[in-house]
Amino acid sequence: MRVTLDDIRARELRHVLQTYKRQPVAFVRGSGARLFDTDGREYLDFVSGIGVTSLGHAHPGLTAAIADQAATLLHTSNLYYHPFQAEAAARLSELSGLTRTFFCNSGTEAVEACLKFARRYWYTQGAKDRTEFVALEGGFAGRTFGSLSVTHDEHYRAPFAPLLAGVTFVDPASPDALTAAVTTRTVAVIAEPIQGEGGIRPLSPAFAAALNDVCARTGTLYIADEVQTGLGRTGHPFYFQALGLRPDLISVGKALGGGVPVGATLVSERVAQAISAGDHGSTYGGNLLGTRAAVFVLTQLMEGGLIEHVKTVGAHFERRLRTLALKHPIVTEVRGAGVMRGLQLSVDAMPVIDAARDRGLLVNRTDEKVVRLLPPLTIEPADIDRAVDTLDTVLAAIAPEVAV
Template sequence: MLSVMDRGKEVFMNTYAQFPIVLEKGDGVYVYDQEGNKYLDFVAGIAVNGLGYNHAGLQKALKDQVDKLTHCSNLYWNEPAVEAAELLVKLSGLDKIFFCNSGAEAVEGAMKLARKYAGKYLGPDKVEIIAMNNSFHGRTYGAVTATGQLKYQKGLSPLLPGIKHCEYNDIESLQEAMNDKTCAVLIEPIQGEGGIRPAEKDYLQEVSKLCKKNNVLLMLDEVQCGVGRTGYMFAYQRYGIEPDIVALAKGLGGGVPIGAIMASKKVAEGFSPGDHASTYGGNALVCAGAKVVLEVVGQETLLEQVRKKGTYLKAQLTNLQEKFNDIIEVRGHGLMLGMEMNKPVKEIILGCMAKGLLLVGSGEKIIRFVPPLIVEEKEIDFMVTILEEVMSEIG
């Protein structure tokens, strides 16, 4: 009989280069494969499983909702969606919510909203969106056009018009790119797939001022860095700015697929009935899960712990940097950190996997650390011990 991996190769399109393990279950910050091997998970579904695995409150909410109603279409109201949206409004300081299914969908919807709003209220020529070099916004056509990395756009030309790029953390580059046709700036407070590169605080505040001065919308892609990942509910709160539109996903559902667009009341008026939709977006099942995530992660006590453990993790990785010349830099905020090497990291990741630790890259030479937000210091110590062993063995 063929293994699950071999069966998968028979039926799936060749879009992923999977690691040779089949995961079966999880508990806390650990996952287990079909052979019973246990792994400390510092990937968390790539910053998705913020509450870890088998979280009692999340599991109960999802199971209870399955017995009631999973999907009913947005032609009708459902209470879990309203409750999740109310929590997002309360926690974000923004006013209006649209639920979708993924980060790419959230970014697509955000760009549509920006152009719709600009067309209605700012003038028909306000159509250009400025994104950043080295950014990543998703795999759909609009999102990949906004993505500032050529490797993701290879073979897809011609890309969509009206989207251009400037340098990240360079306010003069943005000033030069902005003109009378600019309707919005799209930016990640921390570039995720671009190598865990945080925006400088002064820079992002200057971006906000520049957008306000020129009547340009500020759109933030918080798909990876939002929902508590940085130790703040939303990364823009760390930077002290007020965006017009925010795209969310990943950690919002704690493992069930949900994305969201948040916007100010004024900008949300860019949409009218029929302008945008999502068949599955905001269904009762995923919103029941998102409500629990927001209730738990939105507590200041948990966010404080994320900041504390993020500081601890960064210190341990910095200690490693002092021991290994191959480590160039440790950077990031909260529990979204990156360790840049002067060589490819795949061998390190595979070596750690063999010892029961799951890590993920962010580009060829960067290891990304995005564990569940519930990770403890003892588990950070265990991770660092394995990582140090592997790096010493590889040399």
């Protein structure tokens, strides 16, 4: 018997903790940039599981690697060696320039490890009163207590107070505020090179320069949260590279496993030297399945010409979105890089998301008035055109309503 959306919904309402406001659709199959729902209806996917399925759905090579690993050995624990952690770590090091990797299972865990390793660095230096963090207004770093503590949105934070003490948030539009906020008690500054959940907002060159400067002068560590921006999405291996930033720690997640949960914290050699056995750990972290998937994704990125592809289609995407914005005054700004794009609207973005889905295009809302577009890195120009044409139709239908 075929499962229906109504059945799934009814069962979820009874049994699944209602932490998510889901859209009224259930997917059962995917292929490349396409998803198929319980009625067999096809959608063009410009969400990619929120920046996760970078190689598209059911990528044959990734599928084969995962299937082979599942049939060979899934998990043994960090009590023992296996081949794939070192292989994935070597590739991450080549892409980032940071020398060592700790593996975990998600973005929030990658951030937690960054915060712990950064504190551990100063503890090892004997600076035990250096315990505080500087984070950014509009920043998002995850939902566990440490990463929530450096996440700005009060809506996420308030019900769970008290969070980590000693976190100062600064306005990313103010390099001077950053310089003033860093003190002799600051462990690290954490910042996404492009704020993802905060509305696809890249750091300005002036802010990046102030960040480099204050870290160089005070020894403060910089944590680049690249969970959403990392691994080719912006047309660069990491977006800190495009901004000329110099991180000591990088959090990675989302795209790393192409859909298999795996995260990583990359650290510089000076931080690595401060870490000892037993300082941190994870039962699943770096398991064979996750790191085998990561090796496959990283190989595609480094040897499959994917980053060049993102640069080319990203430029096309930007041109098409800028033309769209000129046509529709409710689009007030186009932001982002590569295939990580945001349309700032002057109105709530949710009606656009719903109308696009009705027309077979999946996009998502962030920061209330931003339409976020995260197609797979493998997206072709014809699908970008199709998505932008759909948005054109949707915006044309919505704008008159807004005007009244």
